[in-house]
Amino acid sequence: MQSVAIFPVIIYFWSGKRKSMDVFSVLWCRVTKRKYFLVFLAILAFTAHLYSFQVKAENGYRLWLRYDLIENPVLRNKYASAVRYIVFPQTTETCKVAFSELEQGLSGLLGFTVPLSDKVHKNGAILAGTISSDPEIARNVSVQTAESLGKEGYLIRTGEVNGKKCILIAANSETGVLYGVFHFLRLLQTHQDISALNIFSAPALQLRVLNHWDNPDRRVERGYAGFSLWDWHRLPGYIDQRYIDYARANASIGINGTVLNNVNANSIFLTSLYLLKVKALADVFRPYGIRVFLSVRFSAPVELGGLSTADPLDHQVKEWWKQKADEIYRLIPDFGGFLVKANSEGQPGPQDYGRTHADGANMLADVLAPYGGVVMWRAFVYDNRSANDRAKQAYIEFKPLDGTFRKNVLVQVKNGPIDFQPREPFHPLFGAMPNTSLMMEFQITQEYLGQGTHLVYLGPLFEEVLSSETYACGKGSSVADILEGKCGNQSLTGIAGVANTGTDINWCGHPFAQANWYAYGRFAWNPRITAEAVAEEWLRMTFSNRDEFVEPVKKMMITSREAVVDYMTPLGLHHIMGYSHHYGPAPWIKDAPRYDWTSVYYHRADSIGLGFDRSPNGSNAVSQYLSPLREEFADPDRCPEKFLLWFHHVPWNKKLASGRTLWEELCLHYCRGVDSVQQMLNTWDSVGKYIDHERFTSVKMLLDIQFREAVWWRDACLLYFQTFSQQPLPSFCPPPEHSLEYYENLRFFYVPGN
Numbered sequence: 001m002q003s004v005a006i007f008p009v010i011i012y013f014w015s016g017k018r019k020s021m022d023v024f025s026v027l028w029c030r031v032t033k034r035k036y037f038l039v040f041l042a043i044l045a046f047t048a049h050l051y052s053f054q055v056k057a058e059n060g061y062r063l064w065l066r067y068d069l070i071e072n073p074v075l076r077n078k079y080a081s082a083v084r085y086i087v088f089p090q091t092t093e094t095c096k097v098a099f100s101e102l103e104q105g106l107s108g109l110l111g112f113t114v115p116l117s118d119k120v121h122k123n124g125a126i127l128a129g130t131i132s133s134d135p136e137i138a139r140n141v142s143v144q145t146a147e148s149l150g151k152e153g154y155l156i157r158t159g160e161v162n163g164k165k166c167i168l169i170a171a172n173s174e175t176g177v178l179y180g181v182f183h184f185l186r187l188l189q190t191h192q193d194i195s196a197l198n199i200f201s202a203p204a205l206q207l208r209v210l211n212h213w214d215n216p217d218r219r220v221e222r223g224y225a226g227f228s229l230w231d232w233h234r235l236p237g238y239i240d241q242r243y244i245d246y247a248r249a250n251a252s253i254g255i256n257g258t259v260l261n262n263v264n265a266n267s268i269f270l271t272s273l274y275l276l277k278v279k280a281l282a283d284v285f286r287p288y289g290i291r292v293f294l295s296v297r298f299s300a301p302v303e304l305g306g307l308s309t310a311d312p313l314d315h316q317v318k319e320w321w322k323q324k325a326d327e328i329y330r331l332i333p334d335f336g337g338f339l340v341k342a343n344s345e346g347q348p349g350p351q352d353y354g355r356t357h358a359d360g361a362n363m364l365a366d367v368l369a370p371y372g373g374v375v376m377w378r379a380f381v382y383d384n385r386s387a388n389d390r391a392k393q394a395y396i397e398f399k400p401l402d403g404t405f406r407k408n409v410l411v412q413v414k415n416g417p418i419d420f421q422p423r424e425p426f427h428p429l430f431g432a433m434p435n436t437s438l439m440m441e442f443q444i445t446q447e448y449l450g451q452g453t454h455l456v457y458l459g460p461l462f463e464e465v466l467s468s469e470t471y472a473c474g475k476g477s478s479v480a481d482i483l484e485g486k487c488g489n490q491s492l493t494g495i496a497g498v499a500n501t502g503t504d505i506n507w508c509g510h511p512f513a514q515a516n517w518y519a520y521g522r523f524a525w526n527p528r529i530t531a532e533a534v535a536e537e538w539l540r541m542t543f544s545n546r547d548e549f550v551e552p553v554k555k556m557m558i559t560s561r562e563a564v565v566d567y568m569t570p571l572g573l574h575h576i577m578g579y580s581h582h583y584g585p586a587p588w589i590k591d592a593p594r595y596d597w598t599s600v601y602y603h604r605a606d607s608i609g610l611g612f613d614r615s616p617n618g619s620n621a622v623s624q625y626l627s628p629l630r631e632e633f634a635d636p637d638r639c640p641e642k643f644l645l646w647f648h649h650v651p652w653n654k655k656l657a658s659g660r661t662l663w664e665e666l667c668l669h670y671c672r673g674v675d676s677v678q679q680m681l682n683t684w685d686s687v688g689k690y691i692d693h694e695r696f697t698s699v700k701m702l703l704d705i706q707f708r709e710a711v712w713w714r715d716a717c718l719l720y721f722q723t724f725s726q727q728p729l730p731s732f733c734p735p736p737e738h739s740l741e742y743y744e745n746l747r748f749f750y751v752p753g754n
């Protein structure tokens, strides 16, 4: 915009007749002469170009890595005097990308190119590098500190070299330095004080990976942001700039691994042709500290190797996998390993041959071990054999295997025992397998949380799960403690997030879905961070540093998770979404090939009440939790209300803590959820003036959709449950727009991600 404003000024001075003629008269004189007219057009075109660039630049592509000029000149000058030059020997590819990020970031934020120097000679240097390779850095970092930084940690400290004040960004590895650079830029992006820095940061978990559910045809299972980022057809020859920007974004939040393909895996990824494509991506990601992994189909030896079996104890099968591992590591020496979904939802697995999950996982682990690779074996299993409760099956199958997995196996457990619902209690396997490396699986893509159109910030969900009390090693042992290996004998630690990225220009579809990618990375690095702190960082980097914007929008983000729980599945309800595509409400689903694919299986509504009885009188799933949590969950009067209908079948007229009956409370939550979305809309309207029009409008349209869909959820669910409660809607709930029949007859085709 500033460039447009300069235009009349140029004309004014160019006229040379400032006193006698106004700008428009001058313009008129000049344009009558052809050559001036051409100059005029050129200036106009240039200005228009600058203007259009500025508008387009806010399409969200840059994510949180926006390095726009810091507008406040006082702050900018303060930073500029602290970072007058950079001393950063670039000996490796990782150092090169770290330096280029630092240079690019600083020049954008400060408005000038900060020069590179080979030594600290005056105040105001940024001195970046590894501790072992730079004696100046080494002098500033004690051996003890260096040790505690580990492989990927870093420090950012105001120090002194040759008697000159400088900012040190140091680590044991180049990747650590890269992480430090991103952190340092974040300080500037969020306008922090950098005059006396003493930051020390190391990741709490070793493996911090994204799981892409991307298929070879580029469709993304449960993806709501376009097609897969991986252009398999043009790989390995064509390297899309997106791959590099993807790596930058991940490195900026400490993600160090990516599983490229869907857990419902296609064996094609293990063919020699595709491994070359995988190698091309691995080569792009390597400088950013990101290793690639593949989801593998357990029956690949049959499909690709022509064997008659995939039995993990069969000699030929083991040999086939060994040869495959050798081939992979010849191409990709730092290949991360395999992710496996076995004997779940129709996928092949060791149980097809009468073997256990451990037999399958260990066989693969053995072929990867010589190369340092790992197996991430998923515990998301359920089938027709799950006697009386799907929620219990993973525990039943896996707990007896505790202690039998190889050291390089991690069992990957979803955050809750069913399936990424808006709210679930934590998975009871956390705390049940002290001799196994357990890793967390979160879903960043919003399969069950409004998919591509609802603004739902997942930070509070991550925080709630990670801080849940498990009693695994006495009172005060959280899920985070277990993940970090503080509560058992884990040899490896890790966390996975099912990615929400795609080819949409802004990567994630909904502008606020970017916050969930960001938050996942920040929680993976530090499971004890708060959702609020993360939201604030993200907002400042992604939109604006103005408090008038940040404060209300942060509040909106924090409440958005409770809002979706309220208007979809309050009080512990779960899995009542549309059949298969999971879009919209469908509590009435009762005919499906399997009972546990219906909604009635999960909510159990009848004339007496609502909810799944998982107490000792019911399926007794509560017994999978440790005492005293088990007893708390088992008692309907002590069970937290947010999980009430998860664990209990509660009579419609039972009085809850508020004094309201279950029916009244249910109505209150559904109606409150809609009100919250209205509040979100109001908040957004009030902050429009602080941000660019493009993203403002995009979010506004999406919030309008979210509001209509929240109303739809409320009305459809209340009308349906009312057929059981047989009670009127309380006065605080507006009358539904349509009949129950209308909602039941809605049909949706081509829902994305299905």
Ligand code: GCW
Pocket (backbone or CB within 6 Å): 213, 221, 222, 263, 264, 341, 345, 380, 419
């Ligand atoms: O929730 C279900 C999803 C499936 C997914 C599965 C899983 C990849 O609806 O789409 O399959 O979970 O996690 O394996």
